Amino acid sequence: MSEMNEKLVFDRPKAVIDRPTHYCPGCHHGVAHRLVGELLEELGVFEDTILVSSIGCSVFLYNYLNVDAVEAPHGRAPAVATGVKAARKDNFVFAYQGDGDLASIGMAEILHAANRGEKISVVFVNNTVYGMTGGQMAPTTLIGQRTTTCPSGRCLEHEGAPIRMTEIIAGLGGTAFAARGSLDNVKNIRQAKKYMRKAFECQTQNKGFGFVELLSACPTNWKMTPVQANERIQTEMIPYFPLGVYKDTDEGGAC
Amino acid sequence: MSKTVRIFVKGNEAVSRGALAAKCRCFFGYPITPQNEIPEFMSSEMPKAGGEFVQAESEVAAANMLLGAGACGVRAMTSSSSPGVSLKQEAISYMAGSEIPAVIVNMNRGGPGLGDIGPAQGDYYQSTRGGGHGDYRLLVLAPSTGQEAYDMTIQAFDLAFKYRNPVMVLGDAILGQMKEPITPWIPENIESEGGEDWRLDGANGREKRLIKSLFLEEGALAGQNQKLQAKYDAMKEMADAELFDTEDAELVVCAYGSIGRIAKSAVRKLRKEGKKVGLFRPKTLYPFPEKPLLKLAKEGKRFLTVEHNLGQMVDDVRLAIRTVADSDFFPIYPGNLPTPDDFEEPILKSLEGK
Amino acid sequence: MSRIAVQEDRCKGCMLCSTVCPVQIIVQSERFNQSGYKVAEVPAEDMEKCTGCTSCALICPDLAIRVYRTPKKKKGDE
Ligand SMILES: Cc1ncc(C[n+]2csc(CCOP(=O)(O)OP(=O)(O)O)c2C)c(N)n1
Ligand code: SF4
Ligand code: SF4
Ligand code: SF4
Ligand SMILES: [Mg+2]
Numbered sequence: 001m002s003e004m005n006e007k008l009v010f011d012r013p014k015a016v017i018d019r020p021t022h023y024c025p026g027c028h029h030g031v032a033h034r035l036v037g038e039l040l041e042e043l044g045v046f047e048d049t050i051l052v053s054s055i056g057c058s059v060f061l062y063n064y065l066n067v068d069a070v071e072a073p074h075g076r077a078p079a080v081a082t083g084v085k086a087a088r089k090d091n092f093v094f095a096y097q098g099d100g101d102l103a104s105i106g107m108a109e110i111l112h113a114a115n116r117g118e119k120i121s122v123v124f125v126n127n128t129v130y131g132m133t134g135g136q137m138a139p140t141t142l143i144g145q146r147t148t149t150c151p152s153g154r155c156l157e158h159e160g161a162p163i164r165m166t167e168i169i170a171g172l173g174g175t176a177f178a179a180r181g182s183l184d185n186v187k188n189i190r191q192a193k194k195y196m197r198k199a200f201e202c203q204t205q206n207k208g209f210g211f212v213e214l215l216s217a218c219p220t221n222w223k224m225t226p227v228q229a230n231e232r233i234q235t236e237m238i239p240y241f242p243l244g245v246y247k248d249t250d251e252g253g254a255c
Numbered sequence: 256m257s258k259t260v261r262i263f264v265k266g267n268e269a270v271s272r273g274a275l276a277a278k279c280r281c282f283f284g285y286p287i288t289p290q291n292e293i294p295e296f297m298s299s300e301m302p303k304a305g306g307e308f309v310q311a312e313s314e315v316a317a318a319n320m321l322l323g324a325g326a327c328g329v330r331a332m333t334s335s336s337s338p339g340v341s342l343k344q345e346a347i348s349y350m351a352g353s354e355i356p357a358v359i360v361n362m363n364r365g366g367p368g369l370g371d372i373g374p375a376q377g378d379y380y381q382s383t384r385g386g387g388h389g390d391y392r393l394l395v396l397a398p399s400t401g402q403e404a405y406d407m408t409i410q411a412f413d414l415a416f417k418y419r420n421p422v423m424v425l426g427d428a429i430l431g432q433m434k435e436p437i438t439p440w441i442p443e444n445i446e447s448e449g450g451e452d453w454r455l456d457g458a459n460g461r462e463k464r465l466i467k468s469l470f471l472e473e474g475a476l477a478g479q480n481q482k483l484q485a486k487y488d489a490m491k492e493m494a495d496a497e498l499f500d501t502e503d504a505e506l507v508v509c510a511y512g513s514i515g516r517i518a519k520s521a522v523r524k525l526r527k528e529g530k531k532v533g534l535f536r537p538k539t540l541y542p543f544p545e546k547p548l549l550k551l552a553k554e555g556k557r558f559l560t561v562e563h564n565l566g567q568m569v570d571d572v573r574l575a576i577r578t579v580a581d582s583d584f585f586p587i588y589p590g591n592l593p594t595p596d597d598f599e600e601p602i603l604k605s606l607e608g609k
Numbered sequence: 610m611s612r613i614a615v616q617e618d619r620c621k622g623c624m625l626c627s628t629v630c631p632v633q634i635i636v637q638s639e640r641f642n643q644s645g646y647k648v649a650e651v652p653a654e655d656m657e658k659c660t661g662c663t664s665c666a667l668i669c670p671d672l673a674i675r676v677y678r679t680p681k682k683k684k685g686d687e
Contacts, residue, residue, distance in 0.1 A: 010666040010676035021671060025646065026623035030670030047459040052323065062465050068455040070326040071467035073349050076319040079311065083323025084455070086281045086307035087331065091457050109319070112312035186629050186664045219623075226623035 013037040015046045015066050022060060026226020028183040028216035029058050032125055035193045036096070037065060039200055045092035052081040054106075056098035057131040075106025078113035081120045092203060094121040100130040103139040103163050110169070117174025117208040121200050124165060124211065127218040128237065135221025139163045142240055147221070162240060166213045170246035176208030179245040182215040184233035188243070198248065207249060215241055261438050266430040267292035269401040269437050270360055271300065273408030274332050276439060278447040279358070280306035281324040281331035283317040285339060288372040289428040290362040293334040306447075314339035318346030318359070325355035325421075326466045328454025330412050330447050334360035336428075337378055338369060340386075347421055348387030351483070352468030356415035356450070358408070359393075360424045362431035363512075365589035374428035374513060375589035379567035382425050383541040390480065392487045394422040395540040399516040401435040403538075409442055414493070416449040418486055425540065427563070429513035487542075496544035497536040498551075500526055504533030506606040507551055509560040509572050509582065511537045514593060518561055521598035532602055540568070545575035558582035559605040561598060563589060610679040611661025615649055619673035622646035626665035626674060632658045635665055649673075 012018060016037035023029050040046040049067040053059055055074035062069035072080035077095035085093045102110050102124050113120065129147055130136040136149040140162050144153040154162070170178040177199050181192025192214055199210030215237045219229035245251070264272070271293050274282070282301050284294030294310065301308040307324075311317035317333045324331035335343060340361045350357055363378045365371040385391045394414050398404040404426060411422040448454065455464055470476035499519055501507055510518040515536035522534045535551065535558075537544050552558070552575075560569040560582045569584045576582065585601040587593045613635075620642060626649055627635040634655040637647050651659065661678035 006677045006679045008675060009661060009678045010663040010674070012672045016672065020619055020644075023670065025621035025670075026625055027670055030672070031668065034672060048457040050327075050455050050457065059469065062467070066458065066463055068458050068464050069466070070323065070455060071349075071353065071465075071469060072322070073319060073345050076315070076322075076346070079316040079319035080323035080326075082309060082311075082316075083281065083283065083320030083325075083331070084327055085323075086283075086309060086320065087324040087327035087329035088456060108312050109316050112316065116309075183668075186667050189667050226625055227628055230625055230628065 013041050015040045017064050017066050019064070021064060023057065024220040026217060026219045026229060027057070028127070028214070029125060031183045031189060032123060032214050032216065033061060033064055035189070035196055036123060039193065039196055040067065040092070043197070043200055043204055045204060048090070049092045049094070050084050050088060052077045052084060052093065052095040054095060054097040054101045056101050058096055058098060058125065061096050075101050075104070076109050077101070078106065078109040078118070078120070078122060082113055082116070082118050085118060085120050094123065094200070096123045097125070098131065099124070099126040099128065099140040100138045103165050111172065114169050114209045114211060115172040115174045117176070119203050119206055119208065121203050121210040123196065124213045125216045126165070126213050126241070127216045128162070129218050129221045131218045131221055135218070142236060164241060166211065166246050169211045174209050175247050176202040176210055176249045178211040178247040180213040180215065180241060180243050182233055182238060182243055184215070184217070184230050191243070195245065261436045263434055263436050264401065265292055265432055265434050266401050266404045266426060267362065267432070268296055269404040270334070270408045270424065270426070271296040272439055273405040274358070274412070275300060275304055276441050277330060277409040277412040278445055279330045279332050279412060280304070280447045281329055282306065283309050283311050283320040283331070283333045285311050285314050285317050285335065287336045287339045289364060289431045290334050290336045290360065292431070293360065314342035315345060318343035321357045321359070322346045322350050322355055325350060325357040326353070326455050328448050328450035332358040332360065334362070336362045336364045337366050340378060340381070344387035347393065348385070348389050348391065349468050350421045351385070351391035351393065352389060352479070353466050354419040355421065355466065356419050357421045358411045358415055358424065359421060360408070361426070363425060363427040371590055372428060373590065373592060374563060376427060376512065376514060376563040376567070377589050378425065379540065379562070379564060382423050383543070383571070391483060392541050394418065394420060394490060396422065396424050397511045397538060397540050398424065398426055398430060399512050399536065401433070401437045404430060405437050405439060413445070418490055419450070420486065425512065427513050491542045493539065494542040494544040494546070495538040496547055497534070497538060498547060499534040499536070501533035501535060501551055501556070503531055504556060505531040506602065507533045507535050507556050507558050508602060509535045509548070509558055509568070510562065511540060511568060514561055514563050514587070517593055517595050518598055520595040521602060524595065525599065525602060530603070530606060532606060543571045543575065548572065548575045549579070552576035552580040557605065557608070559585060559602060561585045561587070561601070563587045563593060610681060611659045612656050612677050613651060613659060613665060614675045614677070616673045616675070617642050617648045619671045620646060620648040621671055622648055623670065624649060625668045625670065629664040629668050631662060631664065632660060634658050
């Protein structure tokens, strides 16, 4: 009897294509993809979306989302998205970038797109390493964290401090919304989705540049099991990269 | 083709007006001399035409914005001069690899490095050999007058969409800065957008589309390169050159752009003195107009290539005529300003076969 | 009255799902899927404990979990 009333309460969003991904077990790119897909559907922009994919493990996002897409050179996604939006004002345009892509080689492009107040949205997946190329030091690598190019751990004196991007983006005039979320537990994932919704709405409501950083795990290059990597976000990343809203022009400022 | 009145403008303005006449609707710029009049003109005129002007944070960004707009099938352009064009090479390679139509203007200045802000032709190799990484070609148009700058900019947009390939308009500081009369005209039956079957505008009621240059599947990249090569071969049909007084010439001077124009003056003057000289001026640098040049070589003519660099186009001249002839070469060093008088002595020398 | 269905060919055995289940019923099975991952499962005898909270599905990076809920019957329905 009861089975007949059974309801499917959690399923794949239509914007996410039904196919296996190339990501490692426990890689949070998959979670971020799902949140993006759900929001494109919920905001009703799915069929108007143009994705600008970046260079990193998530370059193949275009194989997983059922939307038009263009592939940007390493770091240039915000510039490419600026060009797309210039040509297609009525479409929903978003870029999806890793921390090497956005905070190192693409630093100029992200800052200026934000500062111009481009009506685009950027999803920034911070996993503290260059994932795709084999776990080299990223601008976000934490002090003491071992990577293949700082084998004895990142050293403040030699390599500088990890860059907190959301704080920087929040300080720019064209930014309408900037927040940092995390994908390590259910509460944080729900909160991250709320941030992403706000960032996306900055574009649909024509308010300005919307930015969300997502603290994410790269178990492979952290040389951890997925469960250990997930825990590292709580124990090591969040203390250095505090979660929260850093700019919301609706609320009249930072948190 | 409705002709309108003559106007007296710099080559940079001729390029800008040509782009607007061709319904260019996105322009991405960055300041660098000697092309500043282009972004300046576009910043005021593009919005009036209902288009978008963006002053980018760098030439890297400007070229990547161009990539984004081009992927949407909208007629889009960027302009710069040598050091800036070097920075655009990344996006140009990606645009070639992902077959995105776009127009890039280079008002060539002296190099290498920061060089100077005067005219030069040092970017011939960079323009005609791709310029960035990977194996690809741009269509390269080389105007020598203000009118050609206007006409060729219009042509550049048509060709970019015809071949789904980036097109370069290669001028220099002389062309960009010199004021002269041009007759603007408005081409008919063109749209500000093309590529109905590939452009990105949202997968609304159709399959999603993807524009990319990454090809990892077995055989995919080789397939893409083969496809590109077939396209470059097909482009050869639009190779074009001006032949001036070549019929009975014993010596043919090969020169392009502003140098081609100055060489023409020298040839004219020497003709008046009864010297049997002519001019071969490529209007397309890629594809290089090999056929008409080889024909001249087969007629037994000798050649002198003059360039505002250390010798770049002369390679293409020699390749074209290699089975029957060779070419002398005379360089004008970047940093020096050429005058027709400078050309006379080397032309006479070559004519006498010395 | 709720249950989950793990799409085994998508599961990568990361076990993130097991870390968020409030009733701790998700375990790693002994079965390998085609890609060589030991898939997650809820033993049949534990399934009735599932609350249908969707937490496991929310954290699954591979969209390998579907959650089904059966609405509680109101008194007097029968
Ligand atoms: C110009 C250029 N330099 C370097 C590379 C090599 N490369 C590919 S992905 C990548 C880093 C990606 O790291 P990140 O952005 O953090 O993404 P992740 O893989 O960690 O998600 C690099 C350096 C490249 N493709 N292009
Ligand atoms: S290398 Fe890291 S970022 Fe890349 S797929 Fe694997 S876990 Fe994810
Ligand atoms: S839906 Fe909730 S209770 Fe049921 S298995 Fe998943 S996490 Fe556990
Ligand atoms: S989270 Fe998903 S992929 Fe990971 S073990 Fe659970 S069902 Fe499998
Ligand atoms: Mg990374």
